[in-house]
Amino acid sequence: MTLLETSLKKAFIDKTTPSMMTNYDPEILINQPEQKQFLLTTLQNELDHCVTFFFSVAFVTQDGLNALKVQLADLAKKGIRGKLLTSTYLYFNSPETFESLLTIPNLEVRLSTKKGFHAKGYLFQQADYHTLIVGSSNLTMNALKLNYEWNIRLTSYDNGEIIHQVHHHMDSEWEQATLLSEQWLISYRKNYALYQTKHPTPTNSDLVEEITPYIAPNKMQKEALGNLKKIREEGNKKALVISATGTGKTYLAAFDTLQYQPKRFLFIVHREQILQAAKKSFQKIIGGPDSDFGILSGHQKQVQAKYLFATIQTISKNETMNSFDPTYFDYILIDEVHKSGASSYTRIIDYFQPNFLLGMTATPERSDQFNIFELFDYTVAYEIRLQDALEENMLCPFHYFGVTDYEKNGELISETTDLQYLVNHERVDFLLEKIQYYGCFNNQPKGLVFCSRVKEAEALAKAFNDRGLPSRALDGSHSIVEREEVVSLLEKGDLHYIFTVDVFNEGIDIPSVNQVVLLRNTQSSIIFIQQLGRGLRKYPNKKFVTVIDFIGNYKNNYLIPTALSGDKSLNKNNLRKDTFDTTYISGLSAINFEHIAKxxxxxSIDTASLDSMRELRAIYFTLKNRINRIPMLYDFYQYELVDPVVLAQKCKNYPAFLTKIGESQLQLSKAEQAMLTFLSVELLPGQRKQELVLLKLLLKTPEQVTEKQIKELFNQHHLLANEDTIESVLSTLSIDFYAGGIKTSYQDSALITKDGKLTPTFKKARENPEFVHHVKDIIKTALHRSQDMYPDCPLTIEGKYRRRDVLRMLNCSKQMVDQNIGGYTYQGQEFVIFVTLEKGEDFKGSLVHYEDAILDPQTILWFTKAPRTLESPEVRFLKEHGQTANIHFFVKKKDDHGIDFYYLGKVKPKLDTIQQVTRKTIEGKQRSLVKMKLHLEKAINHQLYHFLTH
Incomplete structure (x- = not known):
């Protein structure tokens, strides 16, 4: 029976049929945001590998189309084309959507003439089968990510009856449909406008006005207001609010001011142009006569106002500041408080004595080590970062496109590229082609373009003007008046683009911006988010903002996934995952990288030195500044600042790291240091819980633990508690499991003996409270890290393991030196295979350059060691026991991706593919070896598959 037949039998005839977990399995597709499962991901997966495709979809929106543009662009480079049959039903599809469709070179679009056309079907032709997805989802972002939709995914071979029916019907409809063209679009625009006149659609602002005739706090603001009230009731006089750009910090400040009812209130900002907007927002919330609200700046001195809005430049002048009694204001609020390390801010804070001081910022972290948290007594009233704000629908959705920058003669744009190449006409044409392809909402750009150099900004602005796109360049030399004038022109639509070098990183709001273009190296994840944030403010009728990031050959490219995901772990595997799997982004936003940009x-990730002492030291002090004490490993895990494993293993263990950076005088014995190193290297990654819960018990056990006690302990925690697992755990903690140089390095690290007795060194170390404190920290951190590991299985699919970890998880009695394992080993009924896919041209790890490959999500091409024949013991084992033994498959993409391998699950050899072959060695000699295909029990997750095979 074929895999497809097995899948169909299980799905439609007998659910007890053993599952093969293949790509052929029929599947119900339902958006489940909480599990990060979306129809969008399935469509992207199918597009990634298809030969051609045909969509028959009634409704299409620009955001739905955007979600697939990168995949379509990558297909275009491979010469793969597709078709889209859509409609004018109810005039749902806007002219701008049709205009966007015309920019996709490998997509032919036709309009159905069928009355009431309401189809929702997606057909993909793969290499050896067809996939059909039908159900309720149109090609809109809501339908692809958020709406509760039902769709079913079916597969068929070429000769399947359903596929023949679908093809016949689609071909028939296609022949009768009208081709989308510029000429057709001219006529449609007129009809669409006429229809909209007769059937007006309420705007966003209309809806807000109808539902909420007054401004009410959103969910974030309500929670923050409650926290601020509680903080004051507890006697605190200062607090800090950390809130992402665009999440309503000014309104929150106004709501809290209304809640507090101050006699005199002072609002301090760093830019004069923000004052009027802030004042207007406060008046909306608080109400009262205009005279209650005043401005204190270089141009206005309305100091008698109850609510005074001042620039830091004016209020910090001695003559201005001294004109107020220190207790004159009972509530002071400082906006963008991350600047408060400047002398002008510290003078203000030292001089005034309000009853309550509130600081607000999106980015409290500072590179100069000034401690903003200390300034506010370490009291954080509320914190909401980018991901949280997107989940709460507080920001405008964004579509991020990581695209490849201009390349000529094999040279890609880099940090050192000469200005002439950045602004030559070929690069300008390239930029415009990409910008117009990825587009913007309603195709009327109001764009901010961030450049690397002032001269680049000026030259590109001129080049865009020459091509009919009104543009201006702004930099730090332009006055505030000039900047405001240019911003006004952009908002009115008289300008399409403002080219700038860092001027708009923060502090200026242009809510109507619908396109952000990044033409510079990412120097800082903070600046990246600030620039991204320029387009995230909501604005009437702006449904999304497009972010187009031109990725050159920059050494800091690794900061892009760091910024977008918020992942600060410094773990390279995490950053690789954040690049190939972007489902972490919430709501209607989407992140896509072109293949080459990825x-x-x-x-960049491969070559970056993420864990330098300088970087780790800066992260350490960032957290110490926040919590006002020496952080423990669990604090780094809790605040998601760095992977504790990276930090602990930098100097063998965390106390050694603290000593290295001058933060600890802790005296630990050689044995205590050795035990902490062992625990940090072997147990802190959290791959098995059994050692951790037993270690917790050992900290208070008098002399010995029995096997019965251990079994009860494991059962109590719902962990595997068979005899082999207990023996493996004891062997680990007694160091008996380890071999070779690793065993030598751990010679003073044994905690117990094989029969459960505590070692004298561990018993003595337990008397040192500092040692116990660090052991408990390791246990707590490791247990939290292990939450994603299967509790009832020795190995977790997509978990990352070193070779020795795998042997330990499988309860092998002894570690094998990695070199002795090589590509595989087997003991009893456990056969373990390790494969590195990309070995490099100068691979020196073996005499033979093996051709191991992932052929599809469930098929592996694998080679034995050389020399081997069909009669070699391992080959005979696989032929005779391969269908019943546990054959575990582990893989990593490149040899320089570290020593961790992804676990892909169990495999079975396809017996009819086992074949003895010969290959040349690097010395030119012929060696025999055996190749075969392995079938994975469960298909590889698409994102991981895409990463491993591209």
Whole structure:
């Protein structure tokens, strides 16, 4: 029976049929945001590998189309084309959507003439089968990510009756449909406008006005207001609010001011142009006569107002500041408080004595080590970062496109590229082609373009003007009046683009911006988010903002996934995952990287030195500044600042790291240091819980633990508690499991003996409270890290393991030195295979350059060691026991991706593919070896598959 037949039998005839977990399995597709499962991901997966495709969809929106543009662009480079049959039903599809469709070179679009056309079907032709997805989802972002939709995914071979029916019907409809063209679009625009006149659609602002005739706090603001009230009731006089750009900090400040009812209130900002907007927002919330609200700046001195809005430049002048009694204001609020390390801010804070001081910022972290948290007594009233704000629908959705920058003669744009190449006409044409392809909402750009150099901004602005796109360049030399004038022109539509170098990183709001273009190296994840945030403010009738990031050959490209995901772990595997799997982004936002751009990021991750002492030291002090004490490993895990494993293993263990950076005088014995190193290297990654819960018990056990006690303990925690697992755990903690140089390095690290007795060194170490404190920290951190590991299985699919970890998880009695394992080993009924896919041209790890490959999500091409024949013991084992033994398959993409391998699950050899072959060695000699295909029990997750095979 074929895999397809097995899948169909299980799905439609007998659910007890053993599942093969293949791509052929029929599947119900339902958006489940909480599990990060979306129809969008399935469509992207199918597009990634298809030969051609045909969509028959009634409704299409620009945001739905955007979600697939990168995949379509990558297909275009491979010469793969597709078709889209859509409609004018109810005039749902806007002219701008049709205009966007015309920019996709490998997509032919036709309009159905069928009355009431309401189809929702997606057909993909793959290499050896067809996939059909039908159900309730149109090609809109809501339908692809958020709406509760039902769709079913079916597969068929070429000769399947359903596929023949679908093809016949689609071909028939296609022949009768009208071709989308510029000429057709001219006529449609007129009809669409006429229809909209007769059937007006309420705008966003209309809806807000109808539902909420007054401004009410959103969910975030309500929670923050409650926290601020409680903080004051507890006697605190200062607090800090950390809130992402665009989440309503000014309204929150106004709501809290209304809640507090101050006699005199002072609002301090760093830019004069923000004052009027802030004042207007406060008046909306608080109400009262205009005279209650005043401005204190270089141009206005309305100091008698109850609510005074001042620039830091004016209020910090001695003559201005001294004109107020220190207790004059009972509530002071400082906006963008991350600037408060400047002398002008510290003078203000030292001089005034309000009853309550509130600081607000999106980015409290500072590179100069000034402690903003200390300034506000370490009291954080509320914190909401980008991901949280997107989940709460507080920001405008964004579509991020990581695209490849201009390349000529094999040279890609880099940090050192000469200005002439940045602004030559070929690069300008390239930029415009990409910008117009990825587009913007309603195709009327109001764009901010961030450049690397002032001269680049000026030259590109001129080049865009020459091509009919009104543009201006702004930099730090332009006055505030000039900036405001240019911003006004953009908002009115008289300008399409403002080219700038860092001027708009923060502090200026242009809510109507619908396109952000990044033409510079990412120097800082903070600045990246600030620039991204320029387009995230909601604005009437702006449904999304497009972010187009031109990724060159920059060494700091690894900061892009760091910024977008918020992942600060400094774990390279995490950053690679954040690049190939972007389902972490919430709501109607989407992140997509072109294939080559993705490779540039991977290269940057591979070569970056993420765990330098300088970087780790800066992260350490960032957290220490926040919590006002020496952080423990669990604090780094809790605040998601760095992977504790990276931190602990930098100097063998965390106390050694603290000593290295001058933060600890802790005296630990050689044995205590050795035990902490062992625990940090072997147990802190949290791959098995059994050792951790037993270690917790050992900290208070008098002399010995029995096997019965251990079994009860494991059962109590719902962990595997068979005899082999207990023996393996004891062997680990007694160091008996380890071999070779690793065993030598751990010679003073044994905690117990094989029969459960505590070692004298561990018993003595337990008397040192500092040692116990760090052991408990390791246990707590490791247990939290292990939450994603299967509790009832020795190995977790997509978990990352070193070779020795795998042997330990499988309860092998002894570690094998990695070199002795090589590509595989087997003991009893456990056969373990390790494969590195990309070995490199100068691979020196073996005499033979093996051709191991992932052929599809469930098929592996694998080679034995050389020399081997069909009569070699391992080959005979696989032929005779391969269908019943546990054959575990582990893989990593490149040898320089560290020593961790992804676990892909169990495999079975396809017996009819086992074949003895010969290959040349690097010395030119012929060696025999055996190749075969392995079938994975469960298909590889698409994102991981895409990462491993591209």
């Amino acid at each position: 490779d540039r990021i991977f290269k």
